[in-house]
Amino acid sequence: MTALFYILLAIVIGIAIWQIISIFNLKGAIATEKDNNTQGILFAVFGVFFYGLMIFSFWKYSVILLPESASFEGARVDNLYMVTMVLILFVQAITQFLLFYFAFKYRGIKGRKALFYADSHKLEMIWTIVPAVVLAGLVLYGLSVWNDVMDSSDAENPLIVEVYAKQFQWEARYAGGDNELGRANVRNIKGINTMGVDMTDKNAIDDIPTRELRLPKGRQVIFKFRSQDVLHSAYMPHFRAQMNCVPGMVTQFSFTPSMTTEEMRANEKTIAKVEGINKIRAEKGEDPYEFDYLLLCNKICGSSHYNMQMKIIVLEEADFNNWISIQKTIAEVVQE
């Protein structure tokens, strides 16, 4: 079978080369009126293909997109995204239409003279000022969202969590009863103290190390990111959250979860997406998949970069408090 495939492939390539050479021997080099006509029409046809591809992609691929944001801050990002996208598609639709339409409409005809039209200050002012005004609006809107997302100084009773990255694993550390993380440095890494927590720091005693991330719905979470080896990026797409983890410094990001894992599983868009995934998995004979939030690495970090993940579970605040209260503190873990 493989041999047959290769024989067929060789024949196809042979025919292609023969065709290319016989076309080459036609020797034509400069577009004639007939070429102008054909190519102009092809541009019109391509324009149709182009819009078809756009519409098809939106129709076919919308289901694979991320569901609505699971954080309050992310919802604002999604609004900004919608506004931007509408603007982009509007401009795209008009400019591409003009481009392909002009290519079709003004395809060269022998003897016709083009219009000598070198300048129009009025037109140029229009397409300088209109984009400038629209962009000014976009910048202002964008920056207000950005400041909203990045500024967590006014957070009331936030949950402080450290997310710790290393090749090719995530760990987490909750700040514990005092809600303050103990100092840490890679030089303290020893045995079970894998995050290098400074055990002489009194803030460290009640810190809680975990291998999964559980978050309370409705309470702002401030993440502190560290990395012990190379750059990683903590990417939590469902919350519209991302921040690099940089060796030698602590970076920060925060959001307020707005939907528990259970609620997101019951979300219409999620159900559609999961159905699609499970159909594919069933064809391959794999177990069905159940939706979970994820933290994944989004900065190239080595061989297993493609498999560096941690599950995130969002709970009602009471459930979260129950869970956190039965976790062992780092002092207990290290002593054992």
Next chain:
Amino acid sequence: MSDHHHKETFITKYVFSTDHKMISKQYLVTGIFMGIIGVFMSMMFRLQIAWPDTSFSIIEAFLGRHQDGGVMSPDIYLALVTIHGTIMVFFVLTAGLSGTFSNLLIPLQIGARDMASGFLNMISYWLFFLSSVIMVISLFVEAGPASAGWTIYPPLSALPQAIPGSGMGMTLWLISMAIFIASSLMGALNYIVTVLNLRTVGMTMTRLPLTIWAFFVTAIIGVVSFPVLLSAALLLIFDRSFGTSFFLSDIFIQGEVLHYQGGSPVLFEHLFWFLGHPEVYIVILPAMGIVSEIMACNSRKPIFGYRAMIGSIIAIAFLSTIVWGHHMFVSGMNPFLGSVFTFTTLLIAIPSAVKAFNWITTLWKGNLQMNPAMLFSIGFVSTFISGGLTGLVLGDSALDINVHDTYFVVAHFHLVMGVSAIYGMFAGVYHWFPKMYGRMMNKALGYWHFWITVIAAYGVFFPMHFVGLAGLPRRYYANTAFPLFDDVADVNIVITLFAILGGAAQLIFLTNFFMSIYKGKKAEQNPWKANTLEWTTPVDHIHGNWPGEIPAVHRWPYDYSKPGQEKDYVSQITPLYEGEEES
């Protein structure tokens, strides 16, 4: 320089030539060769993305010990994307595009006998050649080539413990790039000096073709930004080899703490992107210049808004040096800086919009001559708009958070500076081939090449946006570890099929190119009926370009279809007619 009886040996004519026309051909052929390697690599890693864990004999044949039964290893996957990026950005689209056309067109279009320094020009090419050779050699070292991404962020690029490609492969990458930068600086200085000093009589700055303006401004950006990359590379070499801590601090890897203390990878990111962002304009501006020139000529119309085009080139160049931070919104730098960079970044959309509208208006009421170069120019405008618009998402810090480093970015930059610049390069090759080789390229093959390429390119990069919006990070060897991304697999197969189609279409170009050199139809002196000076030189190359005096210039280059003229083009060397006003 103008000594026509100067005796030339094979070596001085074809190898160590100081003639700008020969050097330009050397750049082009080297660029095409590197392009073949770069594109072939993308075919291989696209196979892996579409069909992970599937065995391919082509992978077995080419990757040797870096594969296991026809399945590539994760490390070599990262190496392939790294070297693909490096080769395409620097070796094809910087040296191959700018090197070819700046060298060919600057002296010919401004009316000079050669570059200001032919010798420096020759050194520049041979350094580029040397750096290409070193980059290719790095593919064959024991532990594999550099694999930390083309952005080579430390610590990954600094520590062989972190990834095997950061050993010898990375050392060679850095050496190659250092030489490349030296080459590119010599080239750029030469272009700047030549444009400023060697213009012929009457060739004022506002009578320069837009190609020359683009090459000139590109050279300035190169001189401003490339040295910064060189300094970053040198500091990285120090960190790697001499134990300094410019970019490294507090690292624990493979069970031991390293001595590095006090450096910051974020510093490297700043230095890298201070070149890295202007670099995309170093790539795209020459393509813009080429497209402006070809579009005017083939529309038989003046380029619309000549002065606005120059202004926007300068504005883009200036802004390009103050937007680098938009690659670093989530790097951990101060969010306030993010605000500043969002502002400057979105400003670039204004001159870009002006350019796009001016191109479209140039077509309006033209008499379009659909030569292959013209098709690629129209294709350029289309992909530049499609790719440029998504820049509004990525340049906006708040939106960048969620699409940063996903396939959305990959789709965006491939359209706006990869595919577009390649189209610009193809347009240039089809248009100036007669000037380079004295023969014409075949138009029918050009048409096939264009249409297959343009369909394949959109087929690859349009669906790719959706993969990114689904949240799939780039540079993943496979997404099999995430059931969440199982539904992306089908899209990835579509993308790969289009990629293979697009790659195969380039064989049409290669056949056409190399056969036309020897068997193409003989070119006339001015086959496209263009106004610019290069078409006043003889078809057969001579040293010094013009046999007699260099002609004087009397008008701007875009007097196409000027009212009151019989022909629809008026060469720049034609004096103004009685009573004619200069446009």
